[in-house]
Amino acid sequence: EExxxxxxxxxxxxxxxxxxxxxxxxxxxxxxxxxPGELAYLEAQMWIARFEAAGRDRLDAEAAxxxxxxxxxxxxxxxxxxxxxxxxxxxxxxxxxxxxxxGSKVAALVRVAQAAFHDKRPAxxxxxxxxxxxxxxxxxxxxxxxxxxxxxASIQLQIKNWTEAATGFKELADRFENNARVAEAHLLAxxxxxxxxxxxxxxx
Numbered sequence: 001e002e003x004x005x006x007x008x009x010x011x012x013x014x015x016x017x018x019x020x021x022x023x024x025x026x027x028x029x030x031x032x033x034x035x036p037g038e039l040a041y042l043e044a045q046m047w048i049a050r051f052e053a054a055g056r057d058r059l060d061a062e063a064a065x066x067x068x069x070x071x072x073x074x075x076x077x078x079x080x081x082x083x084x085x086x087x088x089x090x091x092x093x094x095x096x097x098x099x100x101x102x103g104s105k106v107a108a109l110v111r112v113a114q115a116a117f118h119d120k121r122p123a124x125x126x127x128x129x130x131x132x133x134x135x136x137x138x139x140x141x142x143x144x145x146x147x148x149x150x151x152x153a154s155i156q157l158q159i160k161n162w163t164e165a166a167t168g169f170k171e172l173a174d175r176f177e178n179n180a181r182v183a184e185a186h187l188l189a190x191x192x193x194x195x196x197x198x199x200x201x202x203x204x
Contacts, residue, residue, distance in 0.1 A: 037085025040077040044089040047073060048096045055100045067097065102144050106136050110148065122159050126152050146176045150185065157192055166192035 047070040054063035074093050078086040098107040113128035129152035136145040153168030169189035173182050 037077075037081045037083070037088075040073070040081055041085050041088050041092075044070065044073055044077070044092055048092060051096055052100065063100070070096075102132075102136065103139060103141065106132050106139070106141070106144065106148075109135065113151075117155065122155050126155050126164075129155070142176060143179065146172060146179045146181070150181065153185075153188070157188060160195075162192045162195035165189075166196065 047066055051063055051066035051070060054060075054066055070093050074086070074089045077089045095107065095111065098110055101107075102110060109128050109132035113125045113132060116122075116124035116128060129148050133145045133148035133152060136142075136148060149168065149172055153165050153172065156165035156168060166189050169185045169192065172179075173185040173189060176182060176185075179185075
């Protein structure tokens with residue numbers, strides 16, 4: 001099957017000269033018909049490499065530029081190509097953003113948790129979100145730990161595990177008093193609490 005690349009482009013990719021290959025791919029994307037799905041995915045991977053490199057070097061403004069360009073590329077691929085390759089591009093973009101936000105190990109657990117939730121396995125999702133939150137806490141990322149534990153408790157609320165949900169939200173409210181969403185955690189704890197216990201028993 002034809003790759004759609006000129007011989008010089010293929011040669012640059014083999015040599016891993018990604019800067020030059022990026023320029024040629026971008027020119028291809030702007031001046032010809034939309035890239036075939038595989039090549040659009042390759043371009044997404046190149047933007048991701050730049051985004052991740054900027055993140056590692058703490059170049060926040062540069063990382064924001066690459067993130068924006070990556071998002072624009074994914075939207076264009078979804079519009080022009082669609083299907084499997086568009087979904088793959090969006091997936092790798094989300095994974096890269098999660099890895100930067102959470103750290104690679106926490107992000108890996110989050111991906112497993114998300115997959116379990118999408119597969120309608122809430123118990124597995126709850127367990128993995130709990131593991132991810134605990135790891136984020138050990139890695140001194142309190143905001144990430146809060147968000148993941150909040151998601152965990154929210155799933156318990158959604159499936160009507162009132163006791164676990166109330167306990168989870170109350171623990172968040174107690175442990176992360178300075179988080180911007182602590183009031184929301186209090187409210188959701190009270191809502192879940194109303195379903196299974198009296199306030200005097202729970203808040204004692």
